[in-house]
Amino acid sequence: MAPRERKPALAALAVLLILVGALGATVMVMRAGNKVSVVQIGKEVAAGDRIPSSALREVEVSDDSGVSFIRWNQRGDLTSHYRAATNLTVGSVLVVSMITDQDNSVPAGKSLVGISLKAGQYPDGLRAGQTVAAYLVGDEGKDSSDSSGSAGPSGNLISSHLTIRSAGSTGGSIGDSGDFDVTVVADDADAGALTNAAAAQNVALVLVPSKS
Numbered sequence: 727m728a729p730r731e732r733k734p735a736l737a738a739l740a741v742l743l744i745l746v747g748a749l750g751a752t753v754m755v756m757r758a759g760n761k762v763s764v765v766q767i768g769k770e771v772a773a774g775d776r777i778p779s780s781a782l783r784e785v786e787v788s789d790d791s792g793v794s795f796i797r798w799n800q801r802g803d804l805t806s807h808y809r810a811a812t813n814l815t816v817g818s819v820l821v822v823s824m825i826t827d828q829d830n831s832v833p834a835g836k837s838l839v840g841i842s843l844k845a846g847q848y849p850d851g852l853r854a855g856q857t858v859a860a861y862l863v864g865d866e867g868k869d870s871s872d873s874s875g876s877a878g879p880s881g882n883l884i885s886s887h888l889t890i891r892s893a894g895s896t897g898g899s900i901g902d903s904g905d906f907d908v909t910v911v912a913d914d915a916d917a918g919a920l921t922n923a924a925a926a927q928n929v930a931l932v933l934v935p936s937k938s
Contacts, residue, residue, distance in 0.1 A: 761786040763798035764819055770855025771814040772891045773833055773911060777825070779805050787819065794822040813855065813889055815936075837917035838891060841924040841931070843906045848931045852893045852908065857934040860884040860910075860920055864928040884923060885916040887934070 769781040782805075784798045796804055804825065811826040812833070818824070832838060841860075852858070862882035888910040895906050908931065912920055923929045 760789045762789045762795070764795040765798055765801055765804065767814045767816060767818045767820060770816055770853075771810045772855045772889050773810050773813050773836075774891060775854060776809050777805055777814070781814075785819065796820040796822065796825070832911065835914050836911050837914050839888075839910050839912050839917055839920050839924065841908045841910065841920075841929055842927065843908060843929070843931065844927065845906075847927075847929065848906055848908070849933050852890060852906070852931070852933070854890050854892055856890050857936075858888050858890060858910070858931040859886045859934055860888055860916075860923070861930045861932065862919075862923050862928055863930045864926070884920050884929070885912055888912050888916075888920075888931075 763784050764787050766783040766785040768783040771777050771781055782801055808825040808827055811824055862884055891909040891911055893908045
């Protein structure tokens with residue numbers, strides 16, 4: 727009688743093992759397809775700037791990548807207490823290493839330089855986050871150019887990779903052009919020459935096309 731009594735128990739155990747295996751497979755499939763909502767950058771943000779809510783987009787990514795994404799439900803804390811630790815480009819998915827809680831942070835080896843520009847010294851539409859090149863113009867620019875008087879990069883380029891921190895017109899009313907004030911992040915090696923040229927208003931900015 728004993729062998730007959732063991733058969734139902736063995737059958738029950740077999741069924742239990744099958745159920746456990748099926749449950750495990752189901753969990754693995756569900757985890758593989760699990761998505762979380764995270765923050766993607768929809769507008770360029772310069773290093774050191776606060777990250778505005780208008781620059782944020784919601785996207786879904788896999789939850790099993792192990793990457794420290796900034797979750798979409800954390801965006802309120804993000805815009806209130808954090809800044810960009812590096813230049814944030816359109817389409818990048820935000821991770822912890824790309825933000826900082828330090829105010830007015832400037833990357834090591836960089837300096838902030840203010841430039842006041844007149845009409846003709848800058849292209850329309852300049853905004854924070856863009857990359858520009860700075861050239862020496864005016865009488866000093868002519869002195870540093872070649873004998874033909876051309877204002878080529880070989881003669882009067884100050885820096886080819888300045889990041890705009892902020893930009894805006896000082897015009898007080900409609901029709902008043904005023905000056906266009908730009909603050910840029912420059913390499914320390916270029917900051918001195920750029921500051922001297924800016925003080926003499928002998929700087930012109932050229933927009934550098936994005937590589938993306």
